Amino acid sequence: MHQSKVLLEVQNLKVNYRFRDKKIRAVDDVSFSVNEGDRFAIVGESGSGKSTLGLSIIRLCPGEASGSVRLNNIDILKLSQEELRKLRGSDISVVFQDPNSALNPVLRVGDQLVEVFTTHGYSKAEAYSRSVELLETVGIPEPEKRIMSYPHQLSGGMKQRVIIAMAIALNPKLVIADEPTSALDVTIQAQILKLIKELSETKKLSMILITHDIGVAAEVCNQIGIMYAGRMLEIGAFEDIFHNPKHPYTQSLMTCVPKGLKCVLKPLPGSVPDMSDLPSGCKFHPRCPYANGKCKTIEPKLEKVDGRYVACHAVW
Amino acid sequence: MEIVRGEKLSKYYNIKLTTTKSNTLTAVSNVDVSINGNEIFGLVGESGSGKSTLGRLLLWLEKPSSGTVSFKGLDLAKARKKEVKEARRKMQVVFQNPDSSLDPRMKIGRTLLEALECSQYTGDRTARIKEVLEGVGLRPDVLDMYPHHLSGGMKQRVAVARAILAEPEFMVLDEPTSALDVSVQAQILNLLEELQRKLNLSYLFISHSLSIVSYISHRVGVMYLGKLVELGTSEEVFSRPLHPYSQLLISSVPSIYLPKKLNIPKYNGNHEHAYDVARGCRFHPRCPYADELCRAEEPKLSGDGHPVACHHTVEIEKKVFEGNA
Numbered sequence: 180m181h182q183s184k185v186l187l188e189v190q191n192l193k194v195n196y197r198f199r200d201k202k203i204r205a206v207d208d209v210s211f212s213v214n215e216g217d218r219f220a221i222v223g224e225s226g227s228g229k230s231t232l233g234l235s236i237i238r239l240c241p242g243e244a245s246g247s248v249r250l251n252n253i254d255i256l257k258l259s260q261e262e263l264r265k266l267r268g269s270d271i272s273v274v275f276q277d278p279n280s281a282l283n284p285v286l287r288v289g290d291q292l293v294e295v296f297t298t299h300g301y302s303k304a305e306a307y308s309r310s311v312e313l314l315e316t317v318g319i320p321e322p323e324k325r326i327m328s329y330p331h332q333l334s335g336g337m338k339q340r341v342i343i344a345m346a347i348a349l350n351p352k353l354v355i356a357d358e359p360t361s362a363l364d365v366t367i368q369a370q371i372l373k374l375i376k377e378l379s380e381t382k383k384l385s386m387i388l389i390t391h392d393i394g395v396a397a398e399v400c401n402q403i404g405i406m407y408a409g410r411m412l413e414i415g416a417f418e419d420i421f422h423n424p425k426h427p428y429t430q431s432l433m434t435c436v437p438k439g440l441k442c443v444l445k446p447l448p449g450s451v452p453d454m455s456d457l458p459s460g461c462k463f464h465p466r467c468p469y470a471n472g473k474c475k476t477i478e479p480k481l482e483k484v485d486g487r488y489v490a491c492h493a494v495w
Numbered sequence: 496m497e498i499v500r501g502e503k504l505s506k507y508y509n510i511k512l513t514t515t516k517s518n519t520l521t522a523v524s525n526v527d528v529s530i531n532g533n534e535i536f537g538l539v540g541e542s543g544s545g546k547s548t549l550g551r552l553l554l555w556l557e558k559p560s561s562g563t564v565s566f567k568g569l570d571l572a573k574a575r576k577k578e579v580k581e582a583r584r585k586m587q588v589v590f591q592n593p594d595s596s597l598d599p600r601m602k603i604g605r606t607l608l609e610a611l612e613c614s615q616y617t618g619d620r621t622a623r624i625k626e627v628l629e630g631v632g633l634r635p636d637v638l639d640m641y642p643h644h645l646s647g648g649m650k651q652r653v654a655v656a657r658a659i660l661a662e663p664e665f666m667v668l669d670e671p672t673s674a675l676d677v678s679v680q681a682q683i684l685n686l687l688e689e690l691q692r693k694l695n696l697s698y699l700f701i702s703h704s705l706s707i708v709s710y711i712s713h714r715v716g717v718m719y720l721g722k723l724v725e726l727g728t729s730e731e732v733f734s735r736p737l738h739p740y741s742q743l744l745i746s747s748v749p750s751i752y753l754p755k756k757l758n759i760p761k762y763n764g765n766h767e768h769a770y771d772v773a774r775g776c777r778f779h780p781r782c783p784y785a786d787e788l789c790r791a792e793e794p795k796l797s798g799d800g801h802p803v804a805c806h807h808t809v810e811i812e813k814k815v816f817e818g819n820a
Contacts, residue, residue, distance in 0.1 A: 224676040364541040365703065366762075369747035391677065394706075394749030421751070435681035437710030438752055444710070446681030450646045 223406030415487020537712030
């Protein structure tokens with residue numbers, strides 16, 4: 180694969196929440212980078228910190244973040260509120276899971292779309308014509324008519340298309356999509372994933388796709404990071420990790436989803452750990468079939484194995 | 496042997512728009528379905544297709560607007576109250592979200608005891624509850640806990656245990672794993688499969704997830720806007736779907752879950768609403784193969800073994816599978 184430029188570099192990112200006098204570290208010491216043109220999937224179960232990680236990149240997360248998040252060598256965590264406002268929308272934008280709560284129900288979708296342009300210095304007329312164009316780009320039929328609709332007049336898939344239109348309005352470098360299809364039916368999901376992939380290719384957008392569904396990641400992404408208990412356990416090219424997972428957790432993720440008609444499910448014992456009461460050492464050791472004494476005491480670091488990064492003592 | 500049968504089942508709801516205006520929503524429309532003993536019957540379809548309503552009709556949780564439901568040959572509309580009660584004990588349900596199906600203010604022990612009291616169990620109740628708990632993979636110390644003490648997977652196990660305690664013969668599983676994480680989902684699926692084999696149960700397994708349904712089901716029904724449009728073994732429906740809607744559904748699943756080689760054209764539009772269903776075949780506004788016949792006449796579910804409700808099954812089968820066989 181050709182070497183392309185690093186767009187986003189996350190280093191030692193930690194995010195803490197305060198919860199009833201308790202400090203919960205939702206993201207612990209995560210480092211990864213996204214190259215230009217990459218579509219990077221963050222995959223994990225609920226509570227693994229994937230949304231916290233994704234939203235902390237653009238500081239939309241209420242937790243306290245430390246470490247560094249560099250977009251083209253600008254540290255986002257150090258920006259002032261004013262600089263951050265300029266960056267959001269024009270350099271990085273977000274697509275949320277539920278289109279019903281991401282759109283304002285009392286404003287026409289056109290007004291909401293036009294607003295994206297006017298806040299970033301476009302004239303009203305230009306904003307309008309660009310909005311119509313955008314709706315067409317995301318596959319909404321009769322955009323001149325639809326621009327006058329209220330969100331409730333559109334179906335879930337249409338609403339998500341509008342959200343995507345907003346996200347790509349100002350040609351950002353990076354789009355963070357947080358479970359963009361989890362609220363949608365499977366046929367609509369397929370349409371939206373196809374749209375996301377096409378847009379990313381034609382507009383040379385980089386993406387971070389946060390999802391619990393490795394199948395969704397497979398449809399869109401070329402890079403993947405597996406999260407568990409606030410840590411990245413395995414990072415690398417999607418094909419490598421999907422066909423030859425190295426971390427025991429990744430391996431078990433691949434065997435606990437039904438694939439095809441005649442398959443055997445091998446579920447993991449136990450469930451996701453409580454983030455306020457994490458086990459010592461490797462956070463996965465209580466559920467891991469290969470755990471040994473070292474795993475119980477020393478937390479493994481990400482190390483390069485076979486072209487990808489894995490955090491496991493037992494990997495060979 | 497057939498255990499549950501629904502004949503010409505329909506269910507309409509009146510949705511009040513204003514005080515004077517109302518709209519009729521057709522949730523289930525003229526569906527014939529029968530589920531055999533020892534069988535897992537999977538029901539797939541998008542949200543609003545009437546899967547859950549059909550499940551509730553078969554459980555007699557809701558009375559159909561027209562049509563009949565019979566449980567082991569007993570027509571529930573004509574049966575005596577006592578017979579209905581007994582039949583309903585033998586039909587249990589597990590819902591999607593254990594947080595709303597378990598009473599948050601009841602300890603697990605009481606929840607389970609209440610279920611046992613409905614059955615005619617005469618032996619040692621505590622021993623029976625512990626036995627069932629063990630069967631679903633829980634330790635007896637959960638009996639003293641409240642639902643909020645348990646994880647999502649454990650709560651779903653309690654919900655399964657509660658259903659099993661009534662000694663059912665037929666169970667409706669309405670999206671039983673949709674609220675769970677993938678690693679826990681696999682545990683529950685394996686548990687349900689194991690229980691089905693051990694206790695000779697029949698399931699109606701409702702899910703929007705095609706990969707899960709294809710994994711667990713013996714037979715599968717595909718629903719679209721209140722109609723069954725295709726019926727067949729899991730193998731038939733998923734390897735060789737014949738209805739254009741089934742083909743659309745199956746080709747929409749991320750390819751790692753269901754490897755498929757369908758050669759399908761572009762479809763129009765989105766899932767429609769059940770308020771004003773199209774005349775003729777209700778799928779025709781979205782169907783790339785639709786012609787005059789489809790707009791005029793509603794196709795019936797017909798064909799032996801693997802029935803499909805479509806006027807053009809033969810041509811479509813040729814187009815979609817030719818060259819890929």
